[in-house]
Amino acid sequence: MNKLLARTLIAAALVVGTSFTATAAMAADAAAAAAPTDEQLAASVKAALDADATLKAFNLVVTSKKAEVTIDGTVDHGEQMAQAGQIAEKVPGVKYVINNINPKD
Structure with missing residues (x-):
């Protein structure tokens, strides 16, 4: 294999690897941003119970x-x-x- 072809293949592999790493990091950031706050989570659970x-x-x-819900x-x-x-x-x-709900019966 000539040197130019080898360098081209290495460069392409680096670009693909960088692209994959950036995509994975962006997905992790998006998931963290999409996670509800504890206040939002408590409100969602309360709404579901009230429904x-x-x-x-x-x-x-x-x-x-920390996404652990307590019901009293x-x-x-x-x-x-x-x-x-x-x-x-x-x-x-x-x-x-x-x-932590207490049944009367």
């Missing part, structure tokens, strides 16, 4: 710290407690749910 017909009557308090409050039945946890887990961005 549920069986849970909207209860005053459930939602907080979030009281409901009538254990099934409602479990349902609230399941709804919270499905909200995009939630990593973990601490379900």
Whole structure:
């Protein structure tokens, strides 16, 4: 292989490698920018709980710290407690749910 062809191939490989690295970094930046804040996450979980017909009557308090969501409050039945946890887990961005809801039964 002649020297010119070898240099061209090396240069092309470097450009492709740099391009891939830049693209990966840009994707990581975009993902970080798209992640909701804890306040936004808590509001999204609260909205999801309030949208549920069986849970909207209860005053459930939602907080979030580092995408770990905590739900506090009281409901009538254990099934409602479990349902609230399941709804919270499905909200995009939630990593973990601490379900501190107390059922009356």
